[in-house]
Amino acid sequence: MINKVAVLGAGYMGSAITFPLSDNGIDVNLWGTWLDDELIQSSLNGFHPRLKKPLNENVNLFYSRDLKKAIEDVYTFFIAVTSEGFADIFKLLADNLEKDKKYCFFKLTKGLVEYEGNIMRATEAASIIYGKTFTCPDNSSRNKIKITSVGGPVRAVDLSCRTPSATVYGISDKTIEGMLPCFSTDYYRIFPTNDLQGVEICSTFKNIYSIAAGICDGLYKEWMEGSYYNILAFLFNQALLEIIKIVEAAGGKKETAIGLAGAGDLHVTSAAGRNRRFGELIGKGMDSEHAFMKMAKEGEYGEGFMALKLALPWLKKFDFDFKKELPLLFALDAIVFKCADAKEELKKTVLKLGI
Amino acid sequence: MINKVAVLGAGYMGSAITFPLSDNGIDVNLWGTWLDDELIQSSLNGFHPRLKKPLNENVNLFYSRDLKKAIEDVYTFFIAVTSEGFADIFKLLADNLEKDKKYCFFKLTKGLVEYEGNIMRATEAASIIYGKTFTCPDNSSRNKIKITSVGGPVRAVDLSCRTPSATVYGISDKTIEGMLPCFSTDYYRIFPTNDLQGVEICSTFKNIYSIAAGICDGLYKEWMEGSYYNILAFLFNQALLEIIKIVEAAGGKKETAIGLAGAGDLHVTSAAGRNRRFGELIGKGMDSEHAFMKMAKEGEYGEGFMALKLALPWLKKFDFDFKKELPLLFALDAIVFKCADAKEELKKTVLKLGI
Numbered sequence: 001m002i003n004k005v006a007v008l009g010a011g012y013m014g015s016a017i018t019f020p021l022s023d024n025g026i027d028v029n030l031w032g033t034w035l036d037d038e039l040i041q042s043s044l045n046g047f048h049p050r051l052k053k054p055l056n057e058n059v060n061l062f063y064s065r066d067l068k069k070a071i072e073d074v075y076t077f078f079i080a081v082t083s084e085g086f087a088d089i090f091k092l093l094a095d096n097l098e099k100d101k102k103y104c105f106f107k108l109t110k111g112l113v114e115y116e117g118n119i120m121r122a123t124e125a126a127s128i129i130y131g132k133t134f135t136c137p138d139n140s141s142r143n144k145i146k147i148t149s150v151g152g153p154v155r156a157v158d159l160s161c162r163t164p165s166a167t168v169y170g171i172s173d174k175t176i177e178g179m180l181p182c183f184s185t186d187y188y189r190i191f192p193t194n195d196l197q198g199v200e201i202c203s204t205f206k207n208i209y210s211i212a213a214g215i216c217d218g219l220y221k222e223w224m225e226g227s228y229y230n231i232l233a234f235l236f237n238q239a240l241l242e243i244i245k246i247v248e249a250a251g252g253k254k255e256t257a258i259g260l261a262g263a264g265d266l267h268v269t270s271a272a273g274r275n276r277r278f279g280e281l282i283g284k285g286m287d288s289e290h291a292f293m294k295m296a297k298e299g300e301y302g303e304g305f306m307a308l309k310l311a312l313p314w315l316k317k318f319d320f321d322f323k324k325e326l327p328l329l330f331a332l333d334a335i336v337f338k339c340a341d342a343k344e345e346l347k348k349t350v351l352k353l354g355i
Numbered sequence: 356m357i358n359k360v361a362v363l364g365a366g367y368m369g370s371a372i373t374f375p376l377s378d379n380g381i382d383v384n385l386w387g388t389w390l391d392d393e394l395i396q397s398s399l400n401g402f403h404p405r406l407k408k409p410l411n412e413n414v415n416l417f418y419s420r421d422l423k424k425a426i427e428d429v430y431t432f433f434i435a436v437t438s439e440g441f442a443d444i445f446k447l448l449a450d451n452l453e454k455d456k457k458y459c460f461f462k463l464t465k466g467l468v469e470y471e472g473n474i475m476r477a478t479e480a481a482s483i484i485y486g487k488t489f490t491c492p493d494n495s496s497r498n499k500i501k502i503t504s505v506g507g508p509v510r511a512v513d514l515s516c517r518t519p520s521a522t523v524y525g526i527s528d529k530t531i532e533g534m535l536p537c538f539s540t541d542y543y544r545i546f547p548t549n550d551l552q553g554v555e556i557c558s559t560f561k562n563i564y565s566i567a568a569g570i571c572d573g574l575y576k577e578w579m580e581g582s583y584y585n586i587l588a589f590l591f592n593q594a595l596l597e598i599i600k601i602v603e604a605a606g607g608k609k610e611t612a613i614g615l616a617g618a619g620d621l622h623v624t625s626a627a628g629r630n631r632r633f634g635e636l637i638g639k640g641m642d643s644e645h646a647f648m649k650m651a652k653e654g655e656y657g658e659g660f661m662a663l664k665l666a667l668p669w670l671k672k673f674d675f676d677f678k679k680e681l682p683l684l685f686a687l688d689a690i691v692f693k694c695a696d697a698k699e700e701l702k703k704t705v706l707k708l709g710i
Contacts, residue, residue: 153588233508
């Protein structure tokens with residue numbers, strides 16, 4: 001039985017995950033980063049500005065300055081900070097934990113991270129940081145982190161409305177599976193898998209590929225006419241096929257990419273949310289830096305943009321012929337970072353596939 | 356080079372396929388069944404009532420009584436009649452063909468068919484009918500039909516607007532691949548595969564499963580609140596996983612189900628179209644017979660309803676444990692044909708999956 005959990009990051013997903021957890025009677029400490037202090041303040045007054053509702057009563061709110069208080073006597077952590085902040089905040093957390101205790105981490109953060117000059121998955125960075133902090137020469141197994149990558153089609157706002165949702169937990173350690181019934185509810189169904197990296201790569205790349213659906217929305221709303229379900233389905237499927245290739249190249253399982261973490265999450269992310277919207281702004285003619293800044297000003301953070309920035313450099317080690325094997329990713333990179341014209345780029349790459 | 360093609364069936368898809376064909380300079384004879392005479396008449400007056408636009412000038416229109424004229428000197432056929440009419444019309448066509456000539460058939464019809472008391476794929480029925488009609492004892496290879504199953508995410512209205520679309524051609528005969536450039540255009544991209552049955556099963560079952568998305572739309576619009584992207588993605592993914600199982604059991608390839616014919620087509624069909632709408636009416640509380648009749652009155656024919664009727668009986672030969680292995684299909688069958696309450700049925704089956 002788990003009685004207490006801390007959630008780090010009080011944005012969309014961090015706040016939304018408090019619903020199933022606290023509905024299950026778990027005492028939840030929700031800690032906000034320095035970027036979240038306003039969200040915490042408003043939530044203390046009974047209204048979370050992103051989710052547009054009050055949080056549950058058994059959710060205790062902590063300002064950024066109160067990390068120590070938020071993690072006191074807590075052994076289970078959900079981490080939902082941005083990918084950019086992930087390594088720093090995980091290090092801060094690790095430094096503040098008791099070195100003779102056992103902890104479990106559930107990572108909701110999506111995207112790749114830069115740590116010590118290398119691009120890697122967030123759980124890889126967490127493992128390195130944990131290994132350095134929890135040095136215990138006489139018991140090397142204690143140095144191994146228990147971390148889970150949480151993925152699957154869960155839009156935060158919908159979860160906070162208790163809409164039935166399915167989520168995939170990519171677990172590194174078999175013992176974690178026993179904990180999952182404590183988190184699941186009637187409306188929050190957990191599917192465990194041992195393919196942690198598959199889940200993590202899916203959550204990163206579905207954010208990237210959903211930008212394509214957004215670009216298509218933007219192009220059609222601004223410059224073109226008629227409905228365009230066919231091209232959305234075409235792009236969706238191309239994205240899925242490319243995600244499968246990436247997951248397999250990186251040692252994950254095809255099943256994960258076909259499942260809820262891949263196809264499922266790509267579905268919801270392409271239909272709604274910040275990454276889709278970021279793409280829409282680009283499709284309508286805004287350049288990507290402006291689109292990112294415009295959204296950032298409104299408190300909206302498009303993880304797909306950051307993930308795409310690191311994607312091609314990270315993928316280099318897998319020897320892809322980008323143009324041939326991952327044409328949609330390559331086109332997105334050209335559109336977002338190399339000022340390529342969105343319509344022309346899609347036309348000349350993806351929409352020329354087939355006979 | 357193909358100069359002439361006949362399209363049988365002047366409904367949505369039959370009329371839409373005339374666009375890429377005639378844009379490529381092919382002379383297209385569009386023949387309407389007895390149900391289509393009004394569509395032909397209106398099209399002769401310059402307006403197709405389903406597609407809401409005129410057809411191309413090099414599309415020649417034929418009333419149901421003029422089948423012989425429509426197929427004169429034609430060796431390539433696109434068949435886009437309903438699944439219910441398929442076997443009869445294919446027999447009528449075969450009877451009217453010259454027995455010493457070679458023909459190619461491209462089947463756009465989706466769904467299973469009943470023929471001589473058995474439920475089968477439409478191309479299986481076509482093969483039997485063709486074999487019986489084209490009896491040529493001294494050259495048995497002539498008795499083998501050249502038929503292609505056309506699938507993939509192509510919504511007819513969008514195709515007729517020349518929105519970029521991808522389509523999968525499941526070909527039984529390698530020589531057909533050489534014909535495909537005659538049909539493809541900048542906006543109609545053809546992906547060939549030799550997995551004919553995989554393509555055919557995908558097109559049948561995506562129509563069935565898209566009813567689930569519609570039911571969900573109906574339930575939320577009528578009885579519930581808030582957005583429900585998570586549950587749509589959950590249902591989409593469950594549908595995809597079940598389609599993969601069915602395709603594999605029936606001897607098709609997993610790749611086909613993951614590709615444009617499966618995941619891609621399920622995407623567009625769940626987002627828009629008649630099957631989704633049929634589900635929506637059910638979700639809003641109408642019983643399935645009334646929903647089917649209401650749509651039929653408006654000239655809208657939900658293939659998914661007919662396909663679902665035959666699906667479970669057809670699937671019996673593959674020894675599925677329906678409730679365990681195909682829970683969404685089983686729930687849909689219960690909702691549509693056994694008066695099960697849509698909300699309760701989804702809740703107690705699909706939405707209880709996972710931990």
